Amino acid sequence: MKQGAQGSAETGTPWRAAGSAGPAGVPAGQARVPQQSGAVRGEHTHSEPPVPVVPRVRPVVQRASVRGQILDALRAALVAGDLRPGEVYSAPALGERFGVSATPVREAMQQLALEGAVEVVPNRGFRVVERGVRELAELAEVRALIEVPVMLRLARTVPAERWAELRPLAEATVRAASSGCRATYAESDRGFHRALLSLSGNGQLVQIAEDLHRRAQWPLVGGGPGGRGRADLVADAHEHTALLDALIARDLDVVRALVGEHFAGAAAAGA
Numbered sequence: 001m002k003q004g005a006q007g008s009a010e011t012g013t014p015w016r017a018a019g020s021a022g023p024a025g026v027p028a029g030q031a032r033v034p035q036q037s038g039a040v041r042g043e044h045t046h047s048e049p050p051v052p053v054v055p056r057v058r059p060v061v062q063r064a065s066v067r068g069q070i071l072d073a074l075r076a077a078l079v080a081g082d083l084r085p086g087e088v089y090s091a092p093a094l095g096e097r098f099g100v101s102a103t104p105v106r107e108a109m110q111q112l113a114l115e116g117a118v119e120v121v122p123n124r125g126f127r128v129v130e131r132g133v134r135e136l137a138e139l140a141e142v143r144a145l146i147e148v149p150v151m152l153r154l155a156r157t158v159p160a161e162r163w164a165e166l167r168p169l170a171e172a173t174v175r176a177a178s179s180g181c182r183a184t185y186a187e188s189d190r191g192f193h194r195a196l197l198s199l200s201g202n203g204q205l206v207q208i209a210e211d212l213h214r215r216a217q218w219p220l221v222g223g224g225p226g227g228r229g230r231a232d233l234v235a236d237a238h239e240h241t242a243l244l245d246a247l248i249a250r251d252l253d254v255v256r257a258l259v260g261e262h263f264a265g266a267a268a269a270g271a
Contacts (some may be wrong), residue, residue, distance in 0.1 A: 032148055069096060071108040076183035081219045083128050090125035115211070117218060132221055139216040144263040146209055147193075149255065150200050150249075155255050156201050158250045169195050170240040177233035185233050186217045192240050236262070 074094075077083045092105040098105065109126045112118045118126040169192045176188035190213050197206045239262050246254040 067101060067104040067107045070100060070104045071111055073098060074108055074112060078128070079217050079219070080183040080187045081182070085128045085130040085219060088121050088125050088127045116215060131218060133220065136220065137217060139212055139265045143209065143212050143216065146205070146259065147197065148259050149198060150205065151255060151259050152252055154199055155247050155250055155252055162199060163244055163247045166192070166195050168243060170244050172238050173237040174234065177237035178230065180230035185237070190214065191224065
């Protein structure tokens, strides 16, 4: 079937028929080669770079953002005790509470289930996990095993000015504690510890430590010793500023004692 310069019916691109004489310098019998669309006969278009294809800009999907916001809200509700241990909560009911559909709530709760905060109850919803003092003590022990050696190593190597840059974060934990809001303090507390450990340059360490820290902040069954008041939160926060002072002074004995006391207090009080 001869197409010649009439082109392809499917692509609309002009083709040279095999066996016909092509432009100057192209021997007859050469396989068909598509010519540049819109090229004027006789122009040398074979050396011109192809026109780049601009990708279409896809609209930003907001669903993940909603799920993330709901996840943050649920985590705050857990720490504050608004979601009580042992209680079952349905995604539709929580969605109505937050003013969203059940879908992002269900996805956020599934993430909390992976973290161990809740467990799935078929056809009912999600039950908040009941924790005891022993589990809290175990978490504090693991955190100490991970963070104390790292903190002592950093105390020997990190210059004082780097520690001084973290002063605003330590002071922020004191202000958050003064508010008396456990959820507000929990977020600020994790931020300070995350900044400290980030100086190690080990992202995996930071992620594991923060996961343990978050789990240690969930309330105990019936409130228990985890229901700390403002004075307890403020005392805990002031340990952060004292720790910074010791790190700046490179006083390893004080660093070891403060970090140990900090985790011991967390085990007893749910921080």
